[in-house]
Amino acid sequence: MRELLMLLAFFVSLFLGLSAGWYFISREGQTGNSISDGEEYQREYSRYKVFRSIKK
Amino acid sequence: MIFKCKYCGGRVTFDIDRQIMRCRNCERLEEKPEMIDTEVCFDQYHCSNCGAVLAVNEDEITTNCPYCGEQSVIYDGKDEWFMPEFIVPFRVTKRNAIAIIEQEFEKYRFAPKKIRNIDVECVRPVYIPFQIHSVHVDTEQKIRGTVREIGQKEAETVIHYRSIEVDYDNLEVDVAKNMPDRVSIRLEPWNMKDEKKFHPMYIAGLFASVDDVGPEDAYVEAQKRACEMIDKKVMKSCSESSNNKVIEAEHKCSLNHRHLTLMPVWFFSSSYKGRKYAAVVNGQTGKIVSAVPVFRQVFWGIVALVTLLCFMPLYWLFNVVYELTLIGRAEIGFYVAGAVILGLWFLMQKSYSRYIEYKENLLVFQSRDIVNIAEGGSKK
Numbered sequence: 164m165r166e167l168l169m170l171l172a173f174f175v176s177l178f179l180g181l182s183a184g185w186y187f188i189s190r191e192g193q194t195g196n197s198i199s200d201g202e203e204y205q206r207e208y209s210r211y212k213v214f215r216s217i218k219k
Numbered sequence: 220m221i222f223k224c225k226y227c228g229g230r231v232t233f234d235i236d237r238q239i240m241r242c243r244n245c246e247r248l249e250e251k252p253e254m255i256d257t258e259v260c261f262d263q264y265h266c267s268n269c270g271a272v273l274a275v276n277e278d279e280i281t282t283n284c285p286y287c288g289e290q291s292v293i294y295d296g297k298d299e300w301f302m303p304e305f306i307v308p309f310r311v312t313k314r315n316a317i318a319i320i321e322q323e324f325e326k327y328r329f330a331p332k333k334i335r336n337i338d339v340e341c342v343r344p345v346y347i348p349f350q351i352h353s354v355h356v357d358t359e360q361k362i363r364g365t366v367r368e369i370g371q372k373e374a375e376t377v378i379h380y381r382s383i384e385v386d387y388d389n390l391e392v393d394v395a396k397n398m399p400d401r402v403s404i405r406l407e408p409w410n411m412k413d414e415k416k417f418h419p420m421y422i423a424g425l426f427a428s429v430d431d432v433g434p435e436d437a438y439v440e441a442q443k444r445a446c447e448m449i450d451k452k453v454m455k456s457c458s459e460s461s462n463n464k465v466i467e468a469e470h471k472c473s474l475n476h477r478h479l480t481l482m483p484v485w486f487f488s489s490s491y492k493g494r495k496y497a498a499v500v501n502g503q504t505g506k507i508v509s510a511v512p513v514f515r516q517v518f519w520g521i522v523a524l525v526t527l528l529c530f531m532p533l534y535w536l537f538n539v540v541y542e543l544t545l546i547g548r549a550e551i552g553f554y555v556a557g558a559v560i561l562g563l564w565f566l567m568q569k570s571y572s573r574y575i576e577y578k579e580n581l582l583v584f585q586s587r588d589i590v591n592i593a594e595g596g597s598k599k
Contacts, residue, residue: 168537175563176529180522182567185574187521191329193510193577206388209452213359213382216459218366218375 232424348430364460397588486593
């Protein structure tokens with residue numbers, strides 16, 4: 164049983180290691196802001212015609 | 220078309236620092252320099268300065284004479300080209316663009332040094348054509364969500380009815396085929412208050428791409444973006460409930476107005492192990508967008524380090540869970556183990572999707588299209 168737990172702990176920590184590696188590489192290798200930044204200078208005029216919520 | 224100084228006959232180009240035309244010979248500032256048209260003879264363009272036959276890059280409306288180095292604007296003869304109505308002139312000078320790139324690339328501690336070393340000759344100012352849309356969107360949506368009051372055991376279903384109309388101004392869509400959308404979107408925001416009536420003098424001494432994406436295709440993209448934005452707005456208005464799902468949705472889009480504008484972009488290229496990489500800087504705001512390869516050893520080093528650090532605590536945790544199972548408290552053990560595994564799964568998915576996005580961006584910045592703009596080559 165101990166060996167099985169050890170194996171499980173190894174695989175889970177390996178997954179954690181991979182996640183950390185992917186996160187680090189993607190952070191270190193690119194720049195620029197996200198797509199949503201583009202809305203900053205876009206003008207928007209909106210009007211709600213219907214705004215209703217009904218509980219069922 | 221070239222611009223000549225009225226006083227000394229020298230080459231006149233647009234001075235980004237002063238936002239006016241300047242003679243490169245006598246340094247005089249000129250508002251209206253002499254304009255000489257490029258000769259077209261038997262479908263060949265001739266340099267307005269020395270008369271040599273010009274090698275025309277099909278992707279651009281500007282070209283350099285290989286003999287005298289004079290730069291000509293040759294948009295008149297292009298079939299697909301139509302005159303842009305507006306232009307956002309460069310605000311970021313070459314000096315500033317290089318400083319921005321250098322500053323940004325210093326952060327890439329784990330990227331090859333060859334990519335981080337900037338060759339000032341490989342920095343190129345190019346105007347990219349964009350269609351600027353004003354779009355009206357009308358949507359009707361039915362959204363189902365759930366609400367759970369404090370003390371309530373079961374969640375209640377809520378149906379949200381939303382009908383909203385929105386006018387979006389300044390939806391920019393690039394219309395140069397070789398400029399990847401992924402890059403042009405990341406270059407936003409643009410401040411359209413700087414827009415000026417187009418005049419060829421703004422591109423004298425710089426470069427400009429042709430618009431080879433039809434206005435209808437650009438409008439389809441603008442509609443897509445407008446619908447995405449309105450959907451976000453509708454979802455935001457239903458924040459009082461959770462697990463919101465759209466059941467019915469109808470969008471009606473109409474085009475109020477559109478015009479063609481040239482936007483300023485600095486392109487930079489470098490090479491590493493036979494591969495070319497590009498980086499771009501918004502010529503108006505100085506926003507930089509790029510992706511560079513990171514050493515593979517760094518990735519595996521982090522994987523090994525984190526695996527080693529987490530192994531013992533996790534082994535201890537699983538042992539505790541097992542001990543709890545032995546003394547008949549299995550449910551606590553399962554809850555703990557379940558929470559750990561779910562948390563890890565979520566973390567892994569998040570970082571993997573970030574990594575995939577980075578890989579896709581890296582491919583875009585290595586693509587032939589963007590490297591061609593950065594180096595002034597033609598894809599045709």
